Amino acid sequence: MRxxxxxxxxxxxxxxxxxxxxxxxxxxxxxxxxVEKNVGMPIKEIVALHGWEYFRAxxxxxxxxxxxKEGCVIATGGGVVLFRENVDLLKNNVDLLKQSSxxxxxxxxxxxxxxxxxxxxxRDAMRPQFTSGDIVQETIDTMRQRxxxxxxxxxxxxxxxxxxxxxxxxxxxxxxxxxxxxxxxTHTDH
Numbered sequence: 001m002r003x004x005x006x007x008x009x010x011x012x013x014x015x016x017x018x019x020x021x022x023x024x025x026x027x028x029x030x031x032x033x034x035v036e037k038n039v040g041m042p043i044k045e046i047v048a049l050h051g052w053e054y055f056r057a058x059x060x061x062x063x064x065x066x067x068x069k070e071g072c073v074i075a076t077g078g079g080v081v082l083f084r085e086n087v088d089l090l091k092n093n094v095d096l097l098k099q100s101s102x103x104x105x106x107x108x109x110x111x112x113x114x115x116x117x118x119x120x121x122x123r124d125a126m127r128p129q130f131t132s133g134d135i136v137q138e139t140i141d142t143m144r145q146r147x148x149x150x151x152x153x154x155x156x157x158x159x160x161x162x163x164x165x166x167x168x169x170x171x172x173x174x175x176x177x178x179x180x181x182x183x184x185x186t187h188t189d190h
Contacts, residue, residue: 003072004073004102004104007107008142011112012106016172021073023173024173026071052079060086064089082146087152104157112161
């Protein structure tokens with residue numbers, strides 16, 4: 001079984017994913033980092049040169065590859081839920097007899113996301129904007145579109161308000177323990 005983290009950009013999926021993978025003693029995979037490595041350039045450059053559609057196709061290829069892995073934690077890109085095929089792959093809905101992933105939505109407050117994105121922009125971080133407009137309005141508009149998609153894709157939601165990454169990882173760990181999914185993740189061959 002896999003733990004798949006979904007959520008808007010800058011919600012802490014990669015940071016929490018690394019912590020959770022260490023807690024579970026399983027491998028960690030970051031779909032954005034994998035796409036960057038496979039294409040040989042940062043996402044910002046991939047999008048500038050080839051567009052979002054190309055990036056999303058590479059993301060889908062990465063997800064298909066990761067669905068061959070068991071006993072791991074996967075951090076996905078914020079837009080992974082835009083395509084039903086991705087969600088079906090992540091949840092393993094193609095084989096309804098076997099759900100081998102638990103999808104956890106990291107739901108961060110809008111203000112936290114905006115502050116992190118503004119901080120990234122000041123450091124020229126590699127998160128490309130979706131539009132050339134104001135980052136605040138872009139985030140509000142995009143979140144409005146994606147919130148129902150995150151909600152419908154998630155098996156469990158962790159509200160990250162007033163939690164540091166360690167506390168978020170611990171909340172996921174406790175959910176896995178309570179739902180008896182923990183053994184299915186930690187006792188698989190990787």
